[in-house]
Amino acid sequence: MRRVLLSIGGALLAALLLVLLKNEYARLLPASTYGMQAAIALGEADNLFIGSSMFRQGLSIDVLEEELPGTSYILSYNGNQPALMAMELSYLLEEGLEVENLYLDLYPYTAAADPWISDTKILLDTDLDFKLRAWELMAENGGASFGDFFEFFVTANNEQILTYPVNNVLVSSQFRNGGTLLQQPGSTREELYALGTLGSRDGLNAAQVEGYRQLCALAEEYGLNLYFLETPKYERMYEDADYMELYGLCLEELGRMEAQWKGSGSFEVICAGDLEFDSSDAGNFQDLIHLSAQGRAEYTRLLSMALREGI
Secondary structure: HHHHHHHHHHHHHHHHHHHHHHHHHHHHHOOOOOOOHHHHHHHHEEEEEEEOHHHHHHOOOOHHHOOOOOOEEEEOOOOOOOHHHHHHEEEHHHHHOOOEEEEEOOOOOHOOOOOOOOOOOOHHHEEEHHHHHHHHHHHHHHOOOHHHHHHHHHHOOOOHHHHHHHHHHHHHHHHHOEEEEOOOOOOOOOOOOOOOOOOOOOOOOOHHHHHHHHHHHHHHHOEEEOOOOOOOHHHHHOOOHHHHHHHHHHHHHHHHHHHOOOOOEEEEEHHHHHOOOOOOOOOHHHOOOOEEHHHHHHHHHHHHHHHOOOO
């Protein structure tokens, strides 16, 4: 019996050690062309874009590199939220990434959601301390369960680690400096109007609003030029009362933060409507909120032109 207990204890100890090693050191695997570790490996990003799939599908790295001076990097995770974006920015700056211009995703639905990590790739990019702070944020605001905890720290990304040499080559072929190289086709008006809208939310989430404040504070501390960008949505979204209500609440919060801005850099909010982008052209969109390759190139061109002209 003693031997059995010792064997079980040894196995549990070994499993715990493997879990700790994964959560602390998986970030040291060779960086691909996507994610936080790839950004850190660059050392500097004159133009750092942090956002959700809105930025992944909405920004063309080709156009940014052609139209904006300096180096550009797109850091995007599916469902990325303001509260988590603040943690990511803090992590990047503490790891020594030098940034001049910071561009943040202004997507109302992420600002209305409970804090949660939808894209577990972020867990491969960060150390144990980051994960513990992210879990604390999620547990305090989202009612996370033990099953969520087990997935978060134990099972998430195991298949990617086991197949890392192949997976890393595949990911690296699809991105450059964080920007997707995949060419997504557009849609038709009939296809887009057949899609359901995203529904209502109960206002903005307090933790996400605090995330916006933390992002502003970091930009002030490091002397960054700060830009909030709303990537274009299909015209139907601008006819949706639920989306427009949340959009208005976001703009109100950012307006208050701009009024309190004490940074040495600029503070700008650039809405899709500020640019001459055609949100009625279905060919510019994959769905109601994500741009096609055609739309991505056009929006990024218009955005770069506005930034150069100092909108």
